[in-house]
Each structure stands twice: as C-alpha cells, then as structure tokens.
Amino acid sequence: MxxxxxxxxxxxxxxxxxxxxxxxxxxxxxxxxxxxxxxxxxxxxxxxxxxxxxxxxxxxxxxxxxxxxxxxxxxxxxxxxxxxxxxxxxxxxxxxxxxxxxxxxxxxxxxxxxxxxxxxxxxxxxxxxxxxxxxxxxxxxxxxxxxxxxxxxxxxxxxxxxxxxxxxxDMGEEDSSAVAWERVGPCGEGEKVYRGTRKHSFGFSSTVTMVRLQRWLDDQHSVTVEVLHRCSRALWVTHAGLRAARRFPPAPLSVCPKLYRAVKYGVRNLPKAKSLKSTVFHTLL
Missing domain, CATH: 1.25.10.10 (Leucine-rich Repeat Variant)
Known part of the structure; x- marks a missing residue:
C-alpha cells in the first residue's frame, strides 16, 4: 500500500x-x-x-x-x-x-x-x-x-x-513575521512615518527600519527607507564589566558583522538618528 x-x-x-x-x-x-x-x-x-x-x-x-x-x-x-x-x-x-x-x-x-x-x-x-x-x-x-x-x-x-x-x-527582511511595525507621530504635514523593529535571537541587538512617506502639493511622493542597528544598554554594561575584570579576551568582531557596525558607530558617539543605509524613492501618484 x-x-x-x-x-x-x-x-x-x-x-x-x-x-x-x-x-x-x-x-x-x-x-x-x-x-x-x-x-x-x-x-x-x-x-x-x-x-x-x-x-x-x-x-x-x-x-x-x-x-x-x-x-x-x-x-x-x-x-x-x-x-x-x-x-x-x-x-x-x-x-x-x-x-x-x-x-x-x-x-x-x-x-x-x-x-x-x-x-x-x-x-x-x-x-x-x-x-x-x-x-x-x-x-x-x-x-x-x-x-x-x-x-x-x-x-x-x-x-x-x-x-x-x-x-x-534592498533593506528588508525575508520573513515578514519577524518585523513589528508601528506608526510614529506626530509628523509634518503630508508626512507619515512607520517604524519596524526586528529583535535578534541573542537579544542584545535590534534592527530598526524607518519608512517615511511624504506627499507634496503637486501630488508627488517621496519614500525614504532607513535602517539602523542598535545595541541594548545591557550589552554595553556587560562589555564594560568584562573589560574591567579582564577575564576574557574580546571576541572577534567579524563573528557578527551587524553587531560590529553597531559597536563601531556607538564608540564614535554618532547620534541615534544616524542611519547605516538609506534609500529614497521619488515618484508620482
């Protein structure tokens, strides 16, 4: 059978x-x-x-x-x-x-x-x-x-x-269920901003995607997509504690390229609004 x-x-x-x-x-x-x-x-x-x-x-x-x-x-x-x-x-x-x-x-x-x-x-x-x-x-x-x-x-x-x-x-995710979107406000006239957050499995880093829709008076639209990578406060506290105790050598940053970019930008004290990538679409409706 x-x-x-x-x-x-x-x-x-x-x-x-x-x-x-x-x-x-x-x-x-x-x-x-x-x-x-x-x-x-x-x-x-x-x-x-x-x-x-x-x-x-x-x-x-x-x-x-x-x-x-x-x-x-x-x-x-x-x-x-x-x-x-x-x-x-x-x-x-x-x-x-x-x-x-x-x-x-x-x-x-x-x-x-x-x-x-x-x-x-x-x-x-x-x-x-x-x-x-x-x-x-x-x-x-x-x-x-x-x-x-x-x-x-x-x-x-x-x-x-x-x-x-x-x-x-070219700034998205393959799995849409991993992204939670919310409307951000208040915004300017004719503007809508959405924030999408994706938590990584190890919990120390998060990816934030900002999508900004802007309507102009002549019925034109601009669509801006930005992606930011951020580290949690717990990561910085843990990293500082380990460095002070000198118990372990730092892990090679190449192991986690996204985290590396977040650490690199964090060390340079760049503002939180600084995006790692940004794309703007200008279009007519």
Missing part, C-alpha cells in the same frame, strides 16, 4: 502536467490542480519542490491567469507567494512575467488579494537588485503607497506593503 506522501507527490506531478498543457485556462478545470500544487508547497518539507514547479513550465500560465483577472487570482497569487520563498526560482518568476502580472493586481479593491499580492512581490524582489530595479522602474512604488494610504486600518496589509517597499530598497 502506498504511503500518503507518495500519493500526494503523484497528485502533485499530475497537477503540474495538467496545468502545463492547459491552453483555454478554464477555471473549473484548473482550480483543483492549483489547489493541489499550493497544498504541497505549503505542507511539504522537502527541498526542491519549488524548483520542480518552475521546471514544469507552468510559470507563464500562472502569469496569464493573473493577467486575466479571473476567479483564480487568489489561489494563483498564494501559489506564487509560496514559490517565491525559494530564492532559486525568484528570477524565473520575473522572467515568466509574474512580477508585472502581480503589479496589475495592486489596483484591486479586494484587501485579501492585495495582501497576498504584496507578499508575493516582497518575496520575489528580496535580496535581488536586478529584480528590484525592474519593479521600481515599472512604477510599483506609487501602487504600494496608495494602498497604505487607502487602507491605514488594515495593519497586516500596511505591514506587507511597508516590507515590500523595504525589499525594493
């Missing part, structure tokens, strides 16, 4: 084959196959599954589904978001037209669809300057800013759009 895992992977392969040969894109026929592929991507722990999806040749078909604005958009967007978790297929997603197909969905009024679309875009462009530049030059920034302004009460959606802006600036 075959194990459930074997049966699931067989169904997965059959679903990929069915999607790859589909030419009419009939919703009733594609829906169960998309569900099967999505379920395997979400549940499997095996490596290479996303690569198998890309190798099957269905990425252009997924782009066509999104461009048609069909009832399959939600499933397809979720599927692309899961695929984009794998860094090895992100560039292939863009080559298949999925990045621009996702952009076309950013004008939707369905907030759930916008949420999944933002997740997919954020993951596709993470840590890839070429893909980031392609999306920015295609005008994605105004769409993300417009969503933030239109749905300020939808915290998950705002968070996803902020992370997408950060990833487009």
């Amino acid at each position: 075959e194990s459930p895992a074997v049966t699931a992977m067989e169904s997965f392969s059959e679903a990929l084959d069915a999607i790859s040969v589909s030419t009419e894109l009939i919703e009733e026929e594609l829906r169960p196959h998309l569900d099967t592929v999505l379920a395997v991507l979400q549940e499997t722990t095996e490596r290479g599954v996303a690569q198998q999806v890309a190798d099957s040749g269905i990425l252009p078909t997924l782009a066509q589904i999104l461009e048609r604005r069909s009832a399959l958009n939600m499933q397809t967007t979720l599927l692309v978001a899961e695929l984009a978790r794998d860094a090895s297929v992100r560039e292939r997603c863009m080559e298949a037209g999925l990045g621009f197909a996702l952009m076309s969905l950013l004008s939707s009024t369905d907030q759930d669809l916008l949420l999944y679309t933002g997740q997919a875009i954020s993951r596709i462009c993470y840590d890839n300057n070429l893909l980031q530049d392609q999306l920015v030059q295609s005008g994605i920034i105004p769409h993300l800013v417009a969503i933030i302004e239109k749905y300020p009460a939808n915290a998950p959606l705002v968070s996803v759009c902020l992370l997408a802006l950060c990833n487009l600036a």
Whole structure:
C-alpha cells in the first residue's frame, strides 16, 4: 500500500502536467490542480519542490491567469507567494512575467488579494537588485503607497506593503513575521512615518527600519527607507564589566558583522538618528 506522501507527490506531478498543457485556462478545470500544487508547497518539507514547479513550465500560465483577472487570482497569487520563498526560482518568476502580472493586481479593491499580492512581490524582489530595479522602474512604488494610504486600518496589509517597499530598497527582511511595525507621530504635514523593529535571537541587538512617506502639493511622493542597528544598554554594561575584570579576551568582531557596525558607530558617539543605509524613492501618484 502506498504511503500518503507518495500519493500526494503523484497528485502533485499530475497537477503540474495538467496545468502545463492547459491552453483555454478554464477555471473549473484548473482550480483543483492549483489547489493541489499550493497544498504541497505549503505542507511539504522537502527541498526542491519549488524548483520542480518552475521546471514544469507552468510559470507563464500562472502569469496569464493573473493577467486575466479571473476567479483564480487568489489561489494563483498564494501559489506564487509560496514559490517565491525559494530564492532559486525568484528570477524565473520575473522572467515568466509574474512580477508585472502581480503589479496589475495592486489596483484591486479586494484587501485579501492585495495582501497576498504584496507578499508575493516582497518575496520575489528580496535580496535581488536586478529584480528590484525592474519593479521600481515599472512604477510599483506609487501602487504600494496608495494602498497604505487607502487602507491605514488594515495593519497586516500596511505591514506587507511597508516590507515590500523595504525589499525594493534592498533593506528588508525575508520573513515578514519577524518585523513589528508601528506608526510614529506626530509628523509634518503630508508626512507619515512607520517604524519596524526586528529583535535578534541573542537579544542584545535590534534592527530598526524607518519608512517615511511624504506627499507634496503637486501630488508627488517621496519614500525614504532607513535602517539602523542598535545595541541594548545591557550589552554595553556587560562589555564594560568584562573589560574591567579582564577575564576574557574580546571576541572577534567579524563573528557578527551587524553587531560590529553597531559597536563601531556607538564608540564614535554618532547620534541615534544616524542611519547605516538609506534609500529614497521619488515618484508620482
């Protein structure tokens, strides 16, 4: 008797084959196959599954589904978001037209669809300057800013759009759940500032990301993304105590490059507002 895992992977392969040969894109026929592929991507722990999806040749078909604005958009967007978790297929997603197909969905009024679309875009462009530049030059920034302004009460959606802006600036995080965003105020006229904090596992250092949205009188926007690395007071106290006692030699700073940069800037007594990186987008809405 075959194990459930074997049966699931067989169904997965059959679903990929069915999607790859589909030419009419009939919703009733594609829906169960998309569900099967999505379920395997979400549940499997095996490596290479996303690569198998890309190798099957269905990425252009997924782009066509999104461009048609069909009832399959939600499933397809979720599927692309899961695929984009794998860094090895992100560039292939863009080559298949999925990045621009996702952009076309950013004008939707369905907030759930916008949420999944933002997740997919954020993951596709993470840590890839070429893909980031392609999306920015295609005008994605105004769409993300417009969503933030239109749905300020939808915290998950705002968070996803902020992370997408950060990833487009090459200053984001791969795991959106690790970042907690909050609105900062008071601000100047036409200005919104959001602060995202990510705590590191050892608890001594934190990364703070500031996203500043500024609307000008002529309906132009500027988007500024800054990243700061800070050390806790406990680290400085511990470091001072160890140095005074002379019990241990200092650890090599190269072990933790982010912490090294924080220590280096801290020793120089630079102001807290000093950012290590900063990117500014100027755009029209």
